[in-house]
Amino acid sequence: MKLVKAIIKPFKLEEVKEALSEIGVEGMTVTEVKGFGRQKGHTEIYRGSEYTVDFLPKVMVDVAVAEEIVGKTVEAIKSAAKTGKIGDGKIFVIPIEEAIRIRTDETGEGAI
Amino acid sequence: MKLVKAIIKPFKLEEVKEALSEIGVEGMTVTEVKGFGRQKGHTEIYRGSEYTVDFLPKVMVDVAVAEEIVGKTVEAIKSAAKTGKIGDGKIFVIPIEEAIRIRTDETGEGAI
Amino acid sequence: MKLVKAIIKPFKLEEVKEALSEIGVEGMTVTEVKGFGRQKGHTEIYRGSEYTVDFLPKVMVDVAVAEEIVGKTVEAIKSAAKTGKIGDGKIFVIPIEEAIRIRTDETGEGAI
């Protein structure tokens, strides 16, 4: 199993969720995060002083999936989240050694 | 070492924390997240339009533990977080290659 | 590639960000979290009842880096985040099997 961790633009969340549903992914966990990268933040002003907000709001989607659909998952996220403009975000694939569903004690791929 | 990543119902956090303390886990990191899964969100209403809130508030607990207590840790979380109803959440076990305590430069299992 | 996951004190974020920039890390993702550990929370009071706030505000920094700069990255975070006082936080190194930049479809180390 893998944990597919995608950092995307917030307004793409709905589309990513739908793309994942379509390929049969039934669960995911979403975190509001702040991203720092090539996309530069904007300048804000407060009582006359300018300052740069480096961190941009992003959304992190964590999806645990079975080995065989990792490719499809990455693909689904990628095409749903892409705008082609800087700051679209990243996907990281991380190994999961075990997964457990708390409610049923199921483990392994059945749990996710 | 492993990172035990548990996504649980928010009101179970206190019990999970206590269960972990009991088996000697001394640290953890908690994040507010939004979960999407088999448990369906509820319908809300705003000025006459109904809409479904898909994402439910969940809490993600990250605990780094030594190899030999991974089983106990998972067990502790599982029994503390279980209500038996849908939406109880998941536990994922992820490998950690190195751990460092910033304050002391300790590394490895001593650091966690 | 590795995911370097650092849990630090919030007011050290700026310095950590700069330390990472200096060694050439160009991106990172930051999450507000609550930490539980050796550093004990403080006592608060509400209408006459005392209670302990166990969870302290922390910031989690996720940085994906190429194998060869993992050491430098950990070092940079460590020295920037250290105050020497309890609660400085932890760094965990986690394997990443694949990384994708959504905008360009680049994969591997070029993506991060």
Place this chain on the structure above:
Amino acid sequence: MWALVPALMSLLATSSAFGQEATYETFMEGAGSAFFTVSNLWLLIAAGLVFIMHLGFATLESGLTQSKNTVNILFKNVFIICMGTLTYALYGFNSMYPGDFNGFFAFGSPIPNSFSGADVVANMTADYADYTYWTDFIFQAMFAATAATIVSGAVAERIKLGSFMIAATLLVMFIYPITGSWEWGGGWLSEPFADFAGSSLVHAFGGFAAFAAVLVLGPRHGKYQAGGKIKPILGHSMPLATIGVFLLFLGWFGFNGGSVLNADPALVSLVFVTTAIAACAGGLSSILISWTVIKKPDLSMALNGILAGLVGITAGADSMGPWAAAAVGAIAGVLVVFAILFFDKIKVDDPVGAISVHGVCGMWGTIAVGIFGGGSLLWQIIGTVSISAFAFVSSLIIFLVVKAIFGLRVSLEEEVEGLDIGEHGQEAYPDFQVASKS
């Protein structure tokens, strides 16, 4: 006397007796009309000030409770002002001011839609009072719903919306006018008992009704834990709570100042001074006590202290000087801190401290008139105990009956999830990440 005769055409459009019109005009041209006009205006403005207390209660109560129940609390407060005003027009006003009656209870009836003929003079001139019938109604109507609002805070975060709405309506429509008639309606308590603006009739009434409701309802889930540990359930916004207390302080100038029932310069100004001084003394003494006892300067206690001072001075704002008022307020500020700690100890869970602020300090304020205000101590005690006891028992019955028929508490699951989603399907702050609901 008055050069300019106000156009009454429109008011009297539906009235048949055109010949009578002259009489209101005659009165307005006469000597007494200046004081009448000023007094009437003052009572209307005072009604506006009392109105804003409802916003004060709404913000105070929502500030001192959790964000997952905010829509529910706001909704209850919006409902209460609407329901309170209408039921008072329909029944309460004439039940509370019945004219000649047995001194204990009178049936109510709707206010009229208009006056005609001689009734205009009887109701719109100094023949009626220093203000018109309409002014009388609106000023009293703004007070009426307060009792329900006080209860609203104490039962927050766990009561079924529908059940609360029924119970609150019964309380405001039928019970509040009864005790009201005892004193202000000329009933058995009207002499020598003295409760100027309602330390007992409004506040102790509300506080003890709340007490009964909380006993029937039980504490919030998780508040009182095994081993006697108390888990504080924090209010979600101190700015909202502070806005609430300042608005209540402001409104109290109308609550007390308007209760003079005319614009008499000496008395209204004295009331403003005693009201403000008691409030400030209550705030300071609460700060002092909480700093000493709890070891931290507690904002929620300071806020409650101000309210305690205001509730305390309500009975005697017209009958004592500023330094006596300071004493009354300061004692109220101490009482409220210990009362809150006490009710928590005996596991009476009152999220906003309504029982302590309104119940305990309402009693204290009434009794204080027997100490500092020249009233009969015995009668003050008889009065406040009678009113509080009647409120307590009536409320107990109402809440028990409503509980038996409709149920009172939301399910544990809904309580944990929050009443905003459970009862309303709405969130108060959908854009913000709200912390773990526990």
Place this chain on the structure above:
Amino acid sequence: MWALVPALMSLLATSSAFGQEATYETFMEGAGSAFFTVSNLWLLIAAGLVFIMHLGFATLESGLTQSKNTVNILFKNVFIICMGTLTYALYGFNSMYPGDFNGFFAFGSPIPNSFSGADVVANMTADYADYTYWTDFIFQAMFAATAATIVSGAVAERIKLGSFMIAATLLVMFIYPITGSWEWGGGWLSEPFADFAGSSLVHAFGGFAAFAAVLVLGPRHGKYQAGGKIKPILGHSMPLATIGVFLLFLGWFGFNGGSVLNADPALVSLVFVTTAIAACAGGLSSILISWTVIKKPDLSMALNGILAGLVGITAGADSMGPWAAAAVGAIAGVLVVFAILFFDKIKVDDPVGAISVHGVCGMWGTIAVGIFGGGSLLWQIIGTVSISAFAFVSSLIIFLVVKAIFGLRVSLEEEVEGLDIGEHGQEAYPDFQVASKS
């Protein structure tokens, strides 16, 4: 008659004719001055109450929109009150109250900087009205900006700041005084049409101007989705919205009560009663209807219901009794619920419900005077339709012209990101984690 002669020195410091000073003094010593003084004071206080409605609008509108646009909404409201008061001084007041004119349109001119000689008496005593010229100006000025504020809410979350500021200025400075002059300025509608405090002249005017603006502007991105699905875009703070409605309710006592234009006890007190009763009836009927139709007790509908009742009674607050007012308010509370649902169905995107509350209920209130208030039904319809149509057409032209020259909408990207960053480079809540901007 008056023993104490107020010191007028400073006021008249710049006036040349010292001999005239005696005349104002003479008037103030005379019989009529008591009613004049009270009435003048009441109108000034009423002006203060109307002023606070602008805070009500600011908080209501920002509460009912997303947190990423909060700075923008607050800024617009701050701008509107500043701009509205100054342009009214510069042009509007004298255009709206032109004295003798053709009945349809008059040019405006700045208010004077001071009066001297005989002008003092003509403008500062009962020769002018039951209040002074300055009182007249400030009371009317506080009303003036309301029309723009109503539009502000309807076009929120997508309009360019600069373009809005220009359109709002044109509307408030030049168009609002025109319809105003028709009725209040003694123009062609002044008889027998009756619009006491402005259900049509202020509210329907604002509502229909907003309607035109929204048609030109289009709905917010994502609101109306493929397949007819409506995606609700949630307001970010129900406490702010509730504060807004309570402040508006309070301010309405000044809005309607001050429109009596003197302190006549009978009429002002009747107006307070009808205003409060209609508001409460509107709130209750909206609660009832939304609970029945939408199946949940909806706070936002309850709040809109109160406003609907207030807008509804504005035209006839002086010409009907409390129970007629209750009927007017209750019907308004039903109307507003269906109007909001209706406008959403026809894809007119109005984030705060301004068109329904002010436009629809403004019309209803004006017509209701022909039913309950003894007015001519035909003339009431003619009046409200003329005013609404004129507002609609003028606003349509203004917004189309501004669109053609400057553009009206922010870019889609800015709309998604929020206007706070886009237009102001500022955030409303920088300390809080705000949910995914969508």
Place this chain on the structure above:
Amino acid sequence: MWALVPALMSLLATSSAFGQEATYETFMEGAGSAFFTVSNLWLLIAAGLVFIMHLGFATLESGLTQSKNTVNILFKNVFIICMGTLTYALYGFNSMYPGDFNGFFAFGSPIPNSFSGADVVANMTADYADYTYWTDFIFQAMFAATAATIVSGAVAERIKLGSFMIAATLLVMFIYPITGSWEWGGGWLSEPFADFAGSSLVHAFGGFAAFAAVLVLGPRHGKYQAGGKIKPILGHSMPLATIGVFLLFLGWFGFNGGSVLNADPALVSLVFVTTAIAACAGGLSSILISWTVIKKPDLSMALNGILAGLVGITAGADSMGPWAAAAVGAIAGVLVVFAILFFDKIKVDDPVGAISVHGVCGMWGTIAVGIFGGGSLLWQIIGTVSISAFAFVSSLIIFLVVKAIFGLRVSLEEEVEGLDIGEHGQEAYPDFQVASKS
């Protein structure tokens, strides 16, 4: 003359001389009592309006500072109003209005608890003024605490709570009445210097006291960085800040309007107009300037501009016409923007801009009376400089002494963590995820 004699029984209950009672009654029945009654009522209502300014300050200051210090700011504001009112009763009022004195300084004494015999007439009728002694006290008391409130904002987010409470008490109790007595108490500045409602006596006083306090205290950690870079520390809630400014604007109608000290129609209405116009002109000119200079329409600057206009017109609201007021306000709106930028440049860290708004614009407003209001320019300058300098020096001494004895600043760690946890052990928004504390 007056038909209805108000019941004075209760007031006089403690008075021995029953025979004197008739005299107040006689006065109230006499001719002069109508104007007296109206004027007295107006001053009481004005006192209520000034009271609400304290809520305005509380919300403005907490809105413009970080969420980790919100409980602390609210607490200070609650404390200030309580302490200010009580110390003014205890000492300040009689020190500020000492009757005959040397013109520079007088000791104070407590206000009495009641009046009896001839004193009733002397203090409760036109023998005293156009209002009663109690009215005089409460109106002035509401002003008194303002000076401390102004300081409170400037020293926010880093001062020790206890030390602030001591310094503020000394300032309000002993120093404010001294400069107050110079002008309003009949001291050396009372002629020909003109400061109508206190541009200097209240605002410049507060602003310059704040200036001294900030110099002693130093800037917030991290504000001024190496290399001259300024790191803005953002206010956490623009809605709170906006609520604050609207409430202050409203309150200013009482602040200035009440300072007429009676209900004279011509003068009070002029003051309402000049006050509103100056505020709006200040808002607009700040918007314009900040848009031009900073390139963005800055809400915080617009809000400060309104306050600048209000502070500016305070000295001359009674002595100039609306267009002169517009000029005064517009210039204040420009001044405040540059003053804020200037103080930031010289590293005087004032989180809410109090020194610029109250200090700089208070001076400007006083001087403006010498330009537009017919005052002596020389004396205006002498007056405002004397008052500001005295405030600055006194405050410097107080804060230096308090620093030496108790320390002034919280530890760096506490400053970073926030004063809410550090000083109060409480959080303002426990349900919300608050961003990284830096």
